[in-house]
Amino acid sequence: MADENKSKDVLVHADHVKVYFKGKDKKSGTVRAVDDISFDIFAGETFGVVGESGCGKSTLGRTLIRLIPATDGHVYLDGEDISGLKGKALKQMRKKAQIIFQDPSACLNPRRTVRQILMEPFQIHHMTGSMDVDARIEELLHLVGLDTYHLSRYPHELSGGQKQRIGIARALALEPKLIICDEAVSALDVSVQAQVLNLLQELKERLGLTYFFISHNLNVVYQVSDRVGVMYLGKMVEIAAYDQLYEKRYHPYTEALLSAIPQVDADDRTERIHLTGEVPSPSDPPSGCPFHTRCPKACDICSKEITIVGSWVYTLRDYVTTFDFLKRANAIGLPMSELITDKYPLEEINEALKKNLAMTGLKIAVVNK
Secondary structure, three states: OHHHHHOOOEEEEEEEEEEEEEOOOOOOOEEEEEEEEEEEEEOOOEEEEEOOOOOOHHHHHHHHOOOOOOOEEEEEEOOEEOOOOOHHHHHHHOOOEEEEOOOOOOOOOOOOOHHHHHHHHHHHOOOOOOOOHHHHHHHHHHHOOOOHHHHHOOHHHOOHHHHHHHHHHHHHOOOOOEEEEEOOOOOOOHHHHHHHHHHHHHHHHHHOOEEEEEOOOHHHHHHHOOEEEEEEOOEEEEEEEHHHHHHOOOOHHHHHHHHOOOOOOHHHOOOOOOOOOOOOOOOOOOOOOOOOOOOOOOOHHHHOOOOOEEOOOEEEOOOOOHHHHHHHHHHOOOOHHHEEEOOOOHHHHHHHHHHOOOOOOEEEEEOOO
């Protein structure tokens, strides 16, 4: 899996992205909505993101397309650093990345017809004189499963599923490479959700799209994603291929999330993991791993170090000795037989373990077997 992804083109690269919001006064503190996140999104894949409400999923998605500016770090879209873009350059970037919002009713202008809504992207980018916009609008409607008679209708005359299809058509208007799906089906009925998910999958295959798919529904994410990132309190705690995440998760928070999925088949049911305590405030997060205050597997080092696990290479920061590293790996259930390092081969780790040598800045990868 790791070798396969190395050959893919990286469309989005997030490099230590932080998004902080300052309070109105000193007592309010600074909310760390997104706190030092790095990952890649490969062209043509669906990267799903899950986590509890308030963990920073939507803020991260909007930061990737500059709807919210990053406080620190960089976001690269198609090789271009978009973090500092302004004016015309930022406007041109908008053609490459669009968003589908959660509430289809709130994101459509109630005083405009469907034709006027779909015309707006072309007007903003001054494209009405260089192409047959009417033909393009009709093509967009057909792409999302609607007909031309919907063009004269207002949003209140459409069903929830039809409104979301209009939102999808608007996102596709400028032929973007990346689409942020921000809880795109959570406001829809279950039967309509399935229709919209199937539509998104068809459009991805037909148009070669890349999705950043945000959801709190783990079953939905499993259905559509190639890789899944798990967020907790502004941090990405695990990234893995969708099948590995559901079959062999490593982070205790991921384990707790998956245990909450209702199972129809009694044979598939597992014991529910009940987390104790409250979610810490994002304006005053705990030191080390943000989950250690509620984690049933927490050990001493968890309050000092941040560990990210997954099927790609990450950094376990500045362990004093290899013993500390092995202690942490053992605490979250990572067997040594499945660990390799970017910097140190397994043989060197074992040799260092015998001699208690210091090994800082270890890079670790979980190997898919």
